Amino acid sequence: MKKEKKITQPNLDTVPGGALKRTGAVLIDLVIMYLLMNVLWFAIHPIYNKVYDIDNVVTAHERDKKRSNLVVLNEPILDDESNIDLVKVESNQLPETKRGEGVFKFYTVFLRSEQEAKLAAGEIDNTPENNAMFTFDWYLENVIKPDTEESIYLRIPTDEHLGAEGAVSSEETAEPEYDTFRPAGLDFKADLTTEDINKFNNRIYNQAVNAFNLRPNMTIINKVNIQENIILMVLGSTVVFLVFPLFFKHGQTLGKKALKLGVTTRHGYTVTVAWLLLRYFAFLFINLLSNLLIPIILPFISLTIMTFSKERRSAHDFIANTKVIDLQNSTVYKSEAEFLEAQKRYNPRLEAEDFNEEVFSERFDEESGA
Numbered sequence: 001m002k003k004e005k006k007i008t009q010p011n012l013d014t015v016p017g018g019a020l021k022r023t024g025a026v027l028i029d030l031v032i033m034y035l036l037m038n039v040l041w042f043a044i045h046p047i048y049n050k051v052y053d054i055d056n057v058v059t060a061h062e063r064d065k066k067r068s069n070l071v072v073l074n075e076p077i078l079d080d081e082s083n084i085d086l087v088k089v090e091s092n093q094l095p096e097t098k099r100g101e102g103v104f105k106f107y108t109v110f111l112r113s114e115q116e117a118k119l120a121a122g123e124i125d126n127t128p129e130n131n132a133m134f135t136f137d138w139y140l141e142n143v144i145k146p147d148t149e150e151s152i153y154l155r156i157p158t159d160e161h162l163g164a165e166g167a168v169s170s171e172e173t174a175e176p177e178y179d180t181f182r183p184a185g186l187d188f189k190a191d192l193t194t195e196d197i198n199k200f201n202n203r204i205y206n207q208a209v210n211a212f213n214l215r216p217n218m219t220i221i222n223k224v225n226i227q228e229n230i231i232l233m234v235l236g237s238t239v240v241f242l243v244f245p246l247f248f249k250h251g252q253t254l255g256k257k258a259l260k261l262g263v264t265t266r267h268g269y270t271v272t273v274a275w276l277l278l279r280y281f282a283f284l285f286i287n288l289l290s291n292l293l294i295p296i297i298l299p300f301i302s303l304t305i306m307t308f309s310k311e312r313r314s315a316h317d318f319i320a321n322t323k324v325i326d327l328q329n330s331t332v333y334k335s336e337a338e339f340l341e342a343q344k345r346y347n348p349r350l351e352a353e354d355f356n357e358e359v360f361s362e363r364f365d366e367e368s369g370a
Contacts, residue, residue, distance in 0.1 A: 015330050019312060040232055067110050073089060177194045178194045250332060251271050
């Protein structure tokens with residue numbers, strides 16, 4: 001015979017925490033978590049700095065960014081680079097009217113100078129391919145590809161090969177709508193619009209930026225940043241969303257305590273350590289997954305669920321089978337038995353076995369005046 005599933009009597013003396021109060025509590029907790037993460041950074045960062053020498057890697061990356069010709073500087077870098085640490089990056093994006101020339105210098109000046117230094121130091125093999133990389137001809141063939149359908153440039157006859165020195169700089173012509181820069185021996189195709197030129201330059205500029213961001217230093221910086229952020233978030237959230245709830249009554253964080261909110265089981269009874277652990281790890285999983293995939297999206301979905309659900313339960317409440325209540329207007333019992341006992345005490349009524357239809361009918365007539 002199939003055993004009937006036991007139905008738990010919910011605690012009727014609880015009121016769900018309002019969406020505004022819950023949002024306020026979350027904001028308080030996030031501020032506390034952010035401050036705690038900044039304090040913990042001073043303990044975590046020196047370890048990563050010792051392993052990856054990350055501070056020097058960041059410094060080298062910032063200098064390369066200024067040399068790259070892909071950003072806007074507040075002043076030019078001197079030939080001896082004595083002022084490179086004083087020069088500031090005003091914008092990480094070149095204006096459209098400078099992108100063609102910026103990309104040209106990124107490959108044929110910045111990357112080419114690095115390539116020549118590596119060849120001279122014996123860091124890479126002295127092969128024809130390595131010698132040709134990032135030269136003017138390499139740039140024409142691999143980046144702007146003149147005389148092709150996708151390019152905006154055509155080759156023009158010249159008496160001699162001028163190379164990079166024969167380029168027409170964008171500063172030499174006053175055209176605010178697009179970059180007038182043209183590499184030596186090239187001219188714009190006929191009937192090009194401003195939109196055509198800007199679209200082409202934007203495409204090769206984005207490719208150059210992506211190439212810069214794939215350099216080894218940037219890879220190390222991204223790796224360290226991701227690892228540091230995950231560790232700091234786990235440590236910070238553990239203190240704010242697990243240690244405090246284990247310490248305070250009714251699973252309260254500091255934000256919930258300030259706004260008189262508490263956590264109970266779905267049926268409105270006192271949560272145990274196991275419930276709080278499950279609720280925290282559900283919360284942590286949602287936020288870690290969000291950071292690794294699309295930041296903010298999953299917490300936003302959880303907030304939306306909480307706002308529109310009948311009992312104001314978030315995604316991690318559904319996973320952990322818990323809910324948040326307004327303690328000012330609620331009474332929390334340890335168990336279903338305690339709640340039922342309280343109901344008998346404060347709401348006396350006939351027990352089922354004492355029910356008598358005749359007595360009930362008489363009482364009903366007396367109370368209703370019938």
